[in-house]
Amino acid sequence: MKSCAKREADKKTFMEQVHESKENGYLLSSRKIGSGAFSKVYLGYATQEKLRQNYKLASDLRSKRHSMVAIKIISTAKAPLEYSRKFLPREIYSLNATYKHINIQLYEMYRNNRRTYLVLELASRGDLLEHINATSDRRECPGLEEEEARRLFRQIVSAVAHCHNVGIVHRDLKCENILLDERGFIKLTDFGFANRYSLKNSLMSTFCGSVAYTAPEILMSKKYNGELADLWSLGVILYAMVTGKLPFKERQPHKMIQMIKQGLSFRQPISPECQNLIQGLLQLKPGARLGLQQVATHCWMLPATSAIFHQALKATGRPPELSPALEKPLRLFAARSGELGQASRGSRQGNQSPCRPSRLPCTGRLPRPSRNGSQGP
Numbered sequence: 001m002k003s004c005a006k007r008e009a010d011k012k013t014f015m016e017q018v019h020e021s022k023e024n025g026y027l028l029s030s031r032k033i034g035s036g037a038f039s040k041v042y043l044g045y046a047t048q049e050k051l052r053q054n055y056k057l058a059s060d061l062r063s064k065r066h067s068m069v070a071i072k073i074i075s076t077a078k079a080p081l082e083y084s085r086k087f088l089p090r091e092i093y094s095l096n097a098t099y100k101h102i103n104i105q106l107y108e109m110y111r112n113n114r115r116t117y118l119v120l121e122l123a124s125r126g127d128l129l130e131h132i133n134a135t136s137d138r139r140e141c142p143g144l145e146e147e148e149a150r151r152l153f154r155q156i157v158s159a160v161a162h163c164h165n166v167g168i169v170h171r172d173l174k175c176e177n178i179l180l181d182e183r184g185f186i187k188l189t190d191f192g193f194a195n196r197y198s199l200k201n202s203l204m205s206t207f208c209g210s211v212a213y214t215a216p217e218i219l220m221s222k223k224y225n226g227e228l229a230d231l232w233s234l235g236v237i238l239y240a241m242v243t244g245k246l247p248f249k250e251r252q253p254h255k256m257i258q259m260i261k262q263g264l265s266f267r268q269p270i271s272p273e274c275q276n277l278i279q280g281l282l283q284l285k286p287g288a289r290l291g292l293q294q295v296a297t298h299c300w301m302l303p304a305t306s307a308i309f310h311q312a313l314k315a316t317g318r319p320p321e322l323s324p325a326l327e328k329p330l331r332l333f334a335a336r337s338g339e340l341g342q343a344s345r346g347s348r349q350g351n352q353s354p355c356r357p358s359r360l361p362c363t364g365r366l367p368r369p370s371r372n373g374s375q376g377p
């Protein structure tokens with residue numbers, strides 16, 4: 001139980017935050033909507049005066065017909081220096097560099113020597129993890145229906161492609177960092193581990209994110225390509241969406257590697273197209289993973305093309321490789337029909353091997369994995 005002194009101190013801090021927010025044009029409510037390692041996120045409201053001053057904020061909130069925002073308060077005085085000097089600036093840079101897409105918009109920032117305030121677009125329907133668990137409970141069947149998973153995954157792929165196109169790798173893609181707004185659109189968030197890269201093939205060495213979503217090359221402490229590591233995480237997210245479970249779950253990285261090497265299994269009926277896409281992303285070798293363009297034009301993402309998949313499967317016993325000749329019209333078709341978001345640059349030849357029979361996945365509801373620390377650049 002909190003001591004009386006602690007409660008008083010918390011109350012004083014909150015009142016200071018209310019005051020500092022008001023000075024900057026926002027009314028801070030006492031409704032806490034989330035918290036992170038060094039931050040608390042509150043529901044806030046833009047004042048009329050603020051709306052008159054900030055055109056971007058005003059036009060966005062007008063389209064939403066409310067004045068609510070999420071105010072993320074980071075207590076820089078309490079956070080480690082490394083966080084304030086390295087990760088927070090990266091988060092702000094990434095939010096600014098990618099805001100024109102479907103990730104969370106950073107409307108504004110204000111700060112003093114104790115705290116930094118990020119005024120963010122409100123995503124009022126919680127995170128993807130909560131959504132998967134709630135839907136699983138309602139359906140009495142783990143996971144989302146493939147149709148819904150497809151709708152959400154297309155948006156996620158499009159958001160990640162947008163990040164990669166502007167030279168940003170997220171490095172902490174997981175269901176908890178994908179929020180849903182009131183219209184059911186996804187909002188990519190938590191760019192605390194995001195990083196810039198200037199050379200497409202430059203390698204990184206920082207261990208970021210959560211073990212369950214982390215690419216094996218990072219778990220093995222190898223230098224890694226951030227884009228390819230994001231692709232692995234996308235495979236874990238898709239698996240989690242359609243099965244309601246994590247594909248591999250171990251606390252210890254070396255045990256995770258063993259599990260990954262034993263391969264994937266699907267214990268419930270998932271369409272062969274979807275299994276094929278997940279397999280294409282969850283490739284042990286980073287270079288063998290499907291590229292974002294291949295993901296966006298995969299037959300599971302474009303159901304109209306699944307006849308081709310089935311014909312090839314029937315004729316050869318193998319799913320088809322997308323030939324360059326087929327890829328272009330599919331992309332055009334996808335773009336026209338709105339099935340494809342912004343395409344990422346570059347296309348890798350992914351390994352589209354048929355599904356391997358393998359070990360059992362973890363069971364039960366999707367847990368919230370704990371985050372790893374991070375060292376290095």
Ligand SMILES: Nc1ncnc2c1ncn2[C@@H]1O[C@H](COP(=O)(O)OP(=O)(O)OP(=O)(O)O)[C@@H](O)[C@H]1O
Pocket residue numbers: 033034035036037038039041070072104120121122123124127176179189190192371
């Ligand atoms: N824009 C938003 N709208 C609604 N809720 C939000 C928003 N941003 C953050 N949250 C909520 O607050 C929680 C913490 O936010 P966020 O993940 O950005 O903080 P963090 O300090 O980076 O967290 P962590 O230490 O877990 O990485 C989120 O999980 C989410 O539930």
